[in-house]
Amino acid sequence: MFVEKVNEKIILIGTSHISEESVNLVKNTIIKENPDCVGVELCEQRFNALKNKKSWENMSIPKVIKEGKSYLLLTNIILSNYQKKLGNEFGIAPGSEMLKAIELGETLDKEIVLVDRDIQTTFKRSLDYMSIKEKFKFIFYIFSGFFEEIDEETIKNLKNKDMLNEVLNELSEEIPNIKKALIDERDEYIALKILEKYREGKKIVAVIGAGHLKGVKNIIEENLIKETFAHRKTELEKIPQKRSKAKIIAYIIPILFVSLVIYGFYSKGLNFTLNILIAWTLINGTLSALGVVFALGHPFSVLTAFAAAPITSLNPALAAGWFAGLTEAKMRMPKVKDFEDLSKLNRLRDYWKNNITRILLVVAFANVGSVIGTFVALPYLLSLF
Structure with a gap:
């Protein structure tokens, strides 16, 4: 877990998502910095799911099928349960640091900013970039998590930033096109959302995954002096219509x-x-x-x-x-x-x-x-x- 201070008004907290230390770091940093805004690496859909633990009960399965979201939902369920499996090893619920940031921000009457791109957009752009072969590899990676033993060394390493980056890099090597939508574009989107608040003259503390920290920081620093970047954020929100x-x-x-x-x-x-x-x-x-x-x-x-x-x-x-x-x-x-x-x-x-x-x-x-x-x-x- 790391805190990166880009300047006096932009503070980034890189967390592991499944660590008690991350929760404490988030709490202490927000109290210390007293920002105008608290940013969290969530989109509206994931924000509602985190806040409302019973959101599943309002889900219409026929609607999910008709809207073509079956694969997205199944992938979300699998990844959420795998993260929960890791969280159980740490004795902490996944996303606890995000929830702490939201709760503390609301208690202190701070503006809560959802800095991540909509998960459906990210998923669809990822599929659009991937070849058929890469899609099968992605499915294999998802299901292989069920057979992976979580030993003490794995648990220890997952607390380190380098380990998180290593996992992302390993996946990117096997499935090169997935990195563009899952990592690179989201780094850029998160950075641009943070810069929006900075342009408004507001101080923001943003809680993001450690794997995004370096990329987001670099993009923010590159765009600090630029006057226009809103059009780029709009481009990142679109689902490509090209014929695959x-x-x-x-x-x-x-x-x-x-x-x-x-x-x-x-x-x-x-x-x-x-x-x-x-x-x-x-x-x-x-x-x-x-x-x-x-x-x-x-x-x-x-x-x-x-x-x-x-x-x-x-x-x-x-x-x-x-x-x-x-x-x-x-x-x-x-x-x-x-x-x-x-x-x-x-x-x-x-x-x-x-x-x-x-x-x-x-x-x-x-x-x-x-x-x-x-x-x-x-x-x-x-x-x-």
Whole structure:
């Protein structure tokens, strides 16, 4: 944990997020510096979740699925539980230093400034930057946390700034494009939010993760003398609309499939065309259904995936997982206990037992199965000619 004083009006506190020392450092620094504003490395969504421990109970699973936020929610739950697992080893709840900063700031009647970018924007920009291969690597890294033993040496090292940077650097080496959205852009965004208050003539103490401290400090120092930077913050809040390779492929697939059907009909007749349609349906539908089976979904969810996949694979705006997930949510409506247990998912199999996370797994695996089915079916159909 470190305190960096950029100047008399900008003080940065770098914390480990899971350390009692961080909480004390935050408290003592805010009292000592008596700022006009207290900044915390949170966006509005994470701020509300931290302040309202029962915010899960107000969540609409069907709405999450329809808005395409299933992967974001599942990732959030996994990472939150992993951080909670580390926090238990330290005997302190994750985010305690942020909560202390907020509570103390409100008690002292200070302005609370949420300096981090919206988590959904960060997540979507990260996905946009990553290749398909990097996305699979990211999934592997997330789930590998369930099998990682937390020994005393790991706990000791996690208190050090160098260890946090080392973890971020290691992830960046394996997945280079993820660093841009998760680290570099957020460093810049946090710095610009802090500078906004500085431009207003206010003194601010900002509580941020130790891994962001160096980058944020450097960006602040580089921009102190600049007069205009608001446009850059707006750019960082946008979700890129560029067409990725995956999106281009998603539009090529239906064109290719329809072309095969038309060509098959005119060159080989009706029976051949029917065989193409049957093969497409069986391969795509079966693999998507198997994905739901792997997620331990309800039999009706399995049937829904089987029926939806052959159709949704031809429409870039739809996904088999959405329909399978909505069916799962209807057949196995989450109970209050499922929401309460979201913060207690310590083992991998717990995600298959909880009705909420199982719905999200149904969405994910149905989609994965459908994608695999598409890339298995198309070469097979081509081989028939």
